[in-house]
Amino acid sequence: MAKFKITDQQQRRIRRKQSNSIVNAHNPHRGEKLLQSGELGPEQTGLVSTRYSNQVDVVTSPTSTPQRCYLRSNLDSVVTGDDVIWCPGEPYGVVCAVLPRKTQLERPDSRGKPRPVAANIDRIVIVIASEPRPHASLIDRYLIAIEHRDIQPILLLNKVDLPSDNKLLANNLAKVYRELGYQVIEVSARSCQGIDQLKMALQEHRSVFVGQSGVGKSSLINAICPAAETPVGSLSEAHTKGRHTTTTATLFFLPEGGQLIDSPGIREFGLTHLEEQDIVGGFTEFKPYLGHCKFRDCSHQNDPGCALQKALQAGKISPQRMQSYLLIKQSLSND
Ligand SMILES: Nc1nc2c(ncn2[C@@H]2O[C@H](COP(=O)(O)OP(=O)(O)O)[C@@H](O)[C@H]2O)c(=O)[nH]1
Ligand SMILES: [Mg+2]
Ligand SMILES: [Zn+2]
CATH class of the missing domain: 3.40.50.300 (P-loop containing nucleotide triphosphate hydrolases)
Incomplete structure (x- = not known):
């Protein structure tokens, strides 16, 4: 058993090493240092498959093994689904740039x-x-x-x-x-x-x-x-x-x-606060009637000359969608 015992000095060294690795994991300049080390592979494109607190996994094809990467310190947001420019490395690569997003x-x-x-x-x-x-x-x-x-x-x-x-x-x-x-x-x-x-x-x-x-x-x-x-x-x-x-x-x-x-x-996306002006525009069948109410600040409820209510009466808008519209609008004040 004796040979498995470690001395105080060894214990201190292990502790120092462990705390170093924790510091490194949270160091925003780790990516910079790796890039400067010259030990990384050439720049290439990749896809972020998972975002962790300060690292990401990058893949290059459906079958490639995800490679854990640090981020360059100037990148403010990198998320799952981002196309990126990155340099592979062992055990860590570095993401250098994020390509423009089509949607987020x-x-x-x-x-x-x-x-x-x-x-x-x-x-x-x-x-x-x-x-x-x-x-x-x-x-x-x-x-x-x-x-x-x-x-x-x-x-x-x-x-x-x-x-x-x-x-x-x-x-x-x-x-x-x-x-x-x-x-x-x-x-x-x-x-x-x-x-x-x-x-x-x-x-x-x-x-x-x-x-x-x-x-x-x-x-x-x-x-x-x-x-x-x-x-x-x-x-x-x-x-x-x-x-x-x-x-x-x-x-x-x-x-x-x-x-x-x-x-x-x-x-849970979509269950968050909605802005008043976005709500009516989200009902696609309402669009032809918008701007046709008698009053510009029409509440689309009991106001005279409401184009939406007229469309509802004419069966062009379903009662269920109208009810849902008013319900969502009402929930704004409770959000
Ligand atoms: N009868 C039936 N039950 C289902 C079906 N799909 C899911 N469930 C059951 O519905 C419950 C919730 O399913 P889950 O996939 O966890 O729902 P989630 O909360 O939306 O992810 C589980 O008990 C499932 O077994 C289905 O097509 N038919
Ligand atoms: Mg589930
Ligand atoms: Zn109206």
Whole structure:
């Protein structure tokens, strides 16, 4: 046993080494030092597959092993989905530059300031199910949040296998959004009905799943992307809710081509504060009537000469969407 004992001096050296490595891990100039060391490979392009507190994983192809990288100190934000210029190295590479983003999703940090969490997404899959009971205004909040961004929404009605009292409600919702021109896909993560159609819709795109807890997001993500290994059941998400710092967004490659970015932080995207002027613009079928109300400050409720109310009466706007609009507007004062 004696030879496994370490002297006080050795113990001190180990402690010093350990604290050094902690200092290094948090040192913003670590990237600079590595770049200056001349030990790194040549600059090349890559894709950020995971963002950690001050490092990222970079991949160069769907099959490449992620390489852990430090960031150059002048980079203010690098997120999952960013295309970057980086230099590979053993054991750490360095990200030198971030290429311009086409789109980004944000969520509020602990001070309420919006921070990007994922970049270059072009599909948002809004998942609903008959259980838990779907709410039209929740769907509309997501639609408003992605309005003016180059992101296409897909409404996914999951659990079509499940007998439920809300089935009619869920089917009616699917019908309303289909008639508005949104892509609606009906699936069951359990029976796999519609899963092939979902895979086709996501092929060659970069997507995220959003929606209420319990609708089956994790089950669906596992069905289309087994590598994600997302825990199923409401407990796993209940644990991570509200813990802003531990939300790591990870990018997975879909077997059919394209990628999926998953994190509880992104799944809650769209549930944050909305601005008054953005709300009405998020209802696509309202657009032809905007600016046609008698009064410029029309509340679109009981005001005389309201073009939206007229469209509602004429059956051009569904009562459910109108109700949802007024509900979201009302919630602004409570947000
Ligand atoms: N019957 C049925 N149950 C499902 C389906 N998809 C998910 N579930 C169940 O719904 C619950 C919540 O699923 P989960 O994937 O964790 O939902 P998440 O909170 O949105 O990620 C779990 O008990 C799943 O087994 C489905 O298509 N049909
Ligand atoms: Mg889940
Ligand atoms: Zn009006």
